[in-house]
Amino acid sequence: MVATLPKRRTSKNLAAILVVVALAVLWQAVKVAFNLDGRTLPHLWEIVLALGEPARRNGPPLIVELLNAALFTAQGAFFGFAIGAVLGFVLGTLFAHVSLLERSLVPYVVASQTVPILAIAPMVVIWLQGSWWSVPVIAAYLTFFPVTINTLRGMKSPDPRALELMRSYAASTWETLWKLRFPAALPAIFTAFKIAATSSVVGAIIAELPAGVQRGLGGAILNFNQYYITGPQRLWAAIAMAALVGIVFYVVIAAIERVALRNIVR
Amino acid sequence: MTLQPVPNPLSRYTPQITVFIAVLVAWEVIVRALNIPRFLLPAPSVILSALLVTFSTVLESAWYTLRNALLGFALGCSAGILVALATSRWTTVREGLLPVAIAINSIPIIALAPIANNWFGSNNPMSKVMIVILITFFPTMINTVRGLTLVEPAKLELMRSYAVSELEVLTKVRIPNALPYVFNAFKVCSSLSLIGAIVAEYFGGPRKSLGVYILQEAQLFRFDNAWAAIIIASLLGIAFYAVVITVERRLIPWHVSVD
Amino acid sequence: MTPVVTLTNVNKVFGGGGRPQTVALKDINLQIEPREFVSLIGPSGCGKSTLLRTIGDLVPPSTGEVVVNGKTAHQARLNREYGMVFQAPVLFEWRTVLHNVELPLEIMRVPKKEREQRAREMLKLVELQGFERHYPWQLSGGMQQRVAIARALAFRPQLLLMDEPFGALDELTRERMNAELLRIWQETQTTVVFVTHSIPEAVFLSTRVVVMSARPGRITAIIPIDLPYPRDVETRESPRFFELVTEVREALRRGEEMRA
């Protein structure tokens, strides 16, 4: 496999690039085939060109503005991710060990996600008196859920015989946690982190709306939406930047996962 | 698990019900005792009475939003399954498509809501349905592909020893193997679709929709009304989730689901 | 009569291309006649499963030739001449016990009624009546393995390849299953290749016992078993049985010493 893996990798990457190119061609083909105007679907290059032009008179080029906004949103998403991941891990571990807590609280953890996040966002903003922290808190609200559930599942996943083995060593709960349950749970936890990475970006963007935060991507999207008629490319560019932030978050977590799980063959 | 005698179903839910009642009581008592202003957090009793007053308006708005969510869910999930099935035959197509799908799945699709509004008009339900379709399509497709491909090798070997066609491997092994994965996607998508529909309305939608209603009531500082609508939205989400779980239990009784 | 299985100079090497190589099979020559019951015995990791899987066209040999019923192993597989029982039961968790046994019959387009009747018969044979509607996870490991055996027998394959099918069973059940398998083998005229770790099991069941040694996996002895039929509990207590058990044990030991 050592010898064949790189080759498979390249062919995989090639296929992925082909799919991206195909999507771009599809975009343009749809535009031409249905004779769509720039407001419905701008040319891809129009979006790229818009990046170089200033969005406001005498302002910096759009790309600079968007990068700043992206950085700002990424900060909120990052703190939200961190808070949510820690909270989720602690809750999941707790639930895995105390079955009474699991039975009485897990249904509410599940139910918590049916509360439309944006609906409570205005309340959160008021609770935190309009401070920037409402953004990470809302992002964390979306993040903690998958981490909790997957930590719980992963911690309960070890083979009962392996647990009995630890019992036969008279290992403490703590030792069993770190030597058996935690390593067994790692793949599931990373799966949750990857989901949570996306959720935290979504959370940060939508949290900016009711928080009235202007500097982030959420603000940019709202702003360019108002000028959509005159410059649809700018809204598209802002969305593309949001997509980029989401993908970067995902890729970073996936890279960490690859290093952390390199010895676990899947 | 079903072999064990099931005790009184009520006792199974005792911890959950206890927590529910305890939280409600504590909430009511604390809000009253500390005299917390209504705009910070209304007491449950206040929310309940607001709900009773606004019930018909909320229900009308909820129905509009729920319809969009259900339609988008149905279209997005079926499209996800169909694409996954179609690509299950061609390894190269699948391997090229999957990373791109994962990448797209990691972008905040909700950011496309303003575009959808511009395309269809913010009062046209299609603008919300499109967002829900996009939000549900990718998780479903990704999960289904995984379910179709992550088959225990020994099972494929057994089928190999029977010398069966690829089509029969698909119907006899891959599809049943994928069902739990598909239902996991459905569970995720059930709440995603509602949240997606509501959040899409935040970027503009008809007056009688949950998202617009909640936003508007919150902006007018009628927080008891906003909370009442939020509770309806959550109940809808829980009901949708419960329906998915019930169908799952019925359809794949062999699968011992975790939740 | 043409032999059922002919292995000529079969070698199998795993790995290579940067990864450590394992010579799983080295210069295997073996002929199995129709209606034979051949057991493969040897230390863990010596290549018994690999040999069985080579015969069943589940892994290709690195070099050498595998001929089954005068055809290539590949063609024999396409003709559905094999019944496989693996080390693990490999049941489909979405099918009930009955439907698991029906699986190969379904694939071979046996009509529904006959299918169900045959599956029930097989389940009776492995003493699992009453469990038809259970799902695999509701059964113990040994019961699951018996379902797998019923499944392999259900379509009356010409060649049964069994990889330690009784490893998970208790001693008494195992002896009873041995007797059943022997009876089935005599009734159905199939040829059996049977991997086991148990010397008494190999002696009791077989017409010949093939002894293998590890790294590289080779055949070090072939011991014909001349115990008379019908074999039963008394067979297990006869002096000849003990002589043969000793003979196989010595052969295994000699194989080990040759390595050292």
Ligand SMILES: Nc1ncnc2c1ncn2[C@@H]1O[C@H](COP(=O)(O)OP(=O)(O)OP(=O)(O)O)[C@@H](O)[C@H]1O
């Ligand atoms: N797919 C594979 N890839 C690499 N090496 C393999 C593979 N399958 C088997 N081997 C190696 O081939 C050798 C023989 O394996 P095999 O499974 O045939 O042993 P066995 O005799 O059946 O052992 P046991 O009695 O424990 O089941 C072992 O050293 C094993 O590591």
Ligand SMILES: [Mg+2]
């Ligand atoms: Mg083996």
